[in-house]
Amino acid sequence: MRVSFMICCEYANRFMNGAPALLGIFRSIQVDSFPTTLDPFYLTMELEAEPHEYGPMVFLIRLIDEDGRAYFEAEMGMDFAKRENYGPSYGYFGEVLQATRPIEKPGIYRIDLLHEGEVIGQTHIEVFKRDLDRDSND
Template identity: 30%
Template sequence: MIIALAVVCDHALIDQSGKLSVIGIFERIWVERFPAVHPRLHLVLRLKGRRTEIGDHPIVITLKDEAGREVLRGEGAVQIGEPPAGITEVEAGAVLAFDVPLEHPGLYTFDIVVDGKHQAAVPVTVSQMPAPAPQSPRSPLN
């Protein structure tokens, strides 16, 4: 199995036919102050493999900060179903939603392990919003 796509976005879904729709891909989160929680971040994966790889594939996802501290961890499995006759390549999508606690600014990374092998790293930079610029005083109207 390989990961053909791994992104972070605002929203994603997989329809009944298996079509993956992804909205609002991003790599940076702006925060007013720390600590903060970014609500409903979606991590989207598209896995591909050979016909011989049908079945369940264990997956482990961890989010770590720059110092390597684990912020989030999730474990599960992606199931690859049997494709129609004549199809040699299989694929499956996964959409995972997280409320992400952010203790400080910096680089955070989603590490994705499938079948015990590190397959992808998805970086997200977290920054503090700049202070608003001071407004100049208004002059009275005549």
């Protein structure tokens, strides 16, 4: 099992052919002050399962800070087709992520995807205070 991509964006959907459609991809979030509550955003990913990895599987999504404190945890399920003669099977996921507790300080926050207790993919978002002086000069 591996994660082909894991992306944060403002909106996610799928075209009729199954291809992902991602809008407003970002790696950072600017806020006015801390503590703050993050607006909901989409977490999207593509998972690749080897031929021997098929059937329903459960994953854990976790948003943590640099000190390991969790701000969001949720399980997600995905069903992979058995394709022994064809190679790997792919699954797409796109769901709204909402931090369940206020973000206390600026920093790099990590989003992990775990399967059977092991981190199989991750991405990062930086949360920082908006520079109001710089914004007013633009």
